[in-house]
Amino acid sequence: MDVLKRVPVREQEPSVRAKNFEEVCLGYNKEEAMLEAARCLKCKNPKCVLGCPVSIDIPGFIKEVEAGNIEEAYRVISTYSALPAVCGRVCPQESQCEARCIRGIKGDPVSIGKLERFVADWARENGIKPEPPKERKGKKVAVIGSGPAGLTCAGDLAKLGYDVTIFEALHEPGGVLVYGIPEFRLPKSTVVATEVENVRALGVKIETNVVIGKSTTIDELFNEEGFDAVFIGSGAGLPKFMGIPGENANGVFSANEYLTRSNLMKAFDESYDTPIVSSKKVAVVGGGNVAMDAARTALRLGAEVHVVYRRSEEELPARVEEVHHAKEEGIIFDLLTNPTEILVDENGWVKGMRCVKMELGEPDASGRRRPVEVPNSEFVLDLDTVIMSLGTSPNPLISSTTEGLKINSHKCIIAEESDGKTTKEGVYAGGDAVTGAATVILAMGAGKAAAKGIDEFLS
């Protein structure tokens, strides 16, 4: 075995998986995991841990994997993370833990993400569950939103002995893990449901169908329901559109709508009542992870799919692995291309999209080279569906109904990075509601920091 190379992970063949919603990556088995774990140098001063937003003792758990003590490895990870099966799948390890791995200087970094996933999956398959603490604090905390920030915050507080209730607006807990990330990247009934069950096993109550800010306000949670602190992890749910002509035509969707129909409402499964358009040719506008998810979903539903992005491949915000998978499956990338108008037929349906070619100019505020229009480069893409994946912003539902809770110009709740403290006493916040659309693991990091902040506030 070449110690510079990582143990390859098994995946479904691209031509097969392009037609199903089964998980793309099959993960390591125990032998493979132990082999890969042996590549870890167990650094005394591990850089990988510094790259992890929740500071998992990475060499600590990998040591146990190498020795074949998977249950112990799970205990190590669980001390830090409530959602290891999720993180092992969707964290951008290549820019976090694995980016700092010493092995990566000369060769492949250790596959930390795939090892984490293996440990979490093994624990699930072997029925290992976290246990609630014996000592209770006798204090109540409300957590708003059951996405990665909320689940992490709730899990950490429950471990400390608080009585935690999560309020979820939708009919299933999980937030973006259930409505946003597709089945083929993050299986719902096994992986997500188990992680949610594990948080419940710690004693956390989850109340679905509660829209905080509408049926019940934060002040009512304090004054009428006796909560001692509140964490807001309500995410960044509002989709953005381009503002170009034709955007309200039939067949133009936000990525949120398209993915929610397929993921949360299971439109891909015919036994569910949810309708979803059946498309022949789809353009997904945008280049982030959500755009890749929407594109690969449309492909699996039987369409030819183009990703239309105004910058070049180098600037694609999506994870390299996602872009790679998308290409393997046959997604066509129309880079340096910007839509200017959606063309609509006489019945109000999309028939095409007028685009212009772009080239990269001087760097802009984000440090990326600014795309500028190439003169006379206009052309029309014939299409029947357009999916806008341009990012999301926080929902003002809570901030607009909570006196004393300040937001910034982007409608993000203002909160301290170190402990999630907001401008309202006893109210903490974290995740996309504070940062705007970001990653699962950053939201988890914020949920963790806020749990610590809340514990200090209530002690």
Place this chain on the structure above:
Amino acid sequence: MYKITKKVLLASNIYLMDVEAPRVAKGCYPGQFVIVKMDEKGERIPLTICDYNREEGTVSIVFQAVGPSTQMMAKYEVGEYFRDFTGPLGCKSELIDEPMEELKEKKILFVAGGVGTAPVYPQVKWMKSVGCNVDCIIGARNKDLIILEDEMKKVAANVYVATDDGSNGFKGNVNDMIKELVQNQGKSYDLIIAIGPIIMMKFVCLLTKELGIKTIVSMNPIMVDGTGMCGACRLTVGGQVKFACVDGPEFDGHLVDFDEAMKRSQMYKTKEGRKELREKEGDTHHGGCGYCGSEE
């Protein structure tokens, strides 16, 4: 799980149900809506709130069984449960936050079309509770499709029933009735609130624009989450894109692009579905379930 505590057949295929949902009942106001999901595999169906009882913790919904989802809903009986019942969603009626002195000065006419009578009822009832007397037109194709007439008579100053075939009350549609009141009977109104099939709201607005009467309509486009997340319910109001679920559902009817809204409500309709609809001429929650909805 949300228990059904009452079920009444109001008219052919039109049902009223009371559902136990204490949080919704406690926080809801006229003008807002709920989302019902019957079972694990069902759709999220938006339905406007028809009434609520804060003490008993119940919310009333009214629906017409036309599409597959609402037909299924009609099979639920008292004592059975809906899996999910979320709300209140959307903004409350603007009337509720108006200064009381100004509100009492206003001459208001409600125009209710078909199942649209259900969301009109709590608004009229609320007006009565704060001492405002308002008029109300209830319109439908024939007498069998008129609902909540007796209930409305208890809370409105004057109720005018209009049927296309004259089988109950005035013979003509709601627009004919408005013209009759304003042009022949010398009534004057400062504000009209019109709720019903989208096509009705469109034509009421064309008329009231001519008459110079401000008109509020309640839009009920296709939705998924109902909290602002998906944007499926977007419509153009005064040249701006609005989400019915968070910015509405009530809007200034003179600014709404009804033609676009009508096209969008057709998004998930199949040829067969449209045919069936025409036959049944349903005008329930116009589009929410993706099958049933407004006219062609």
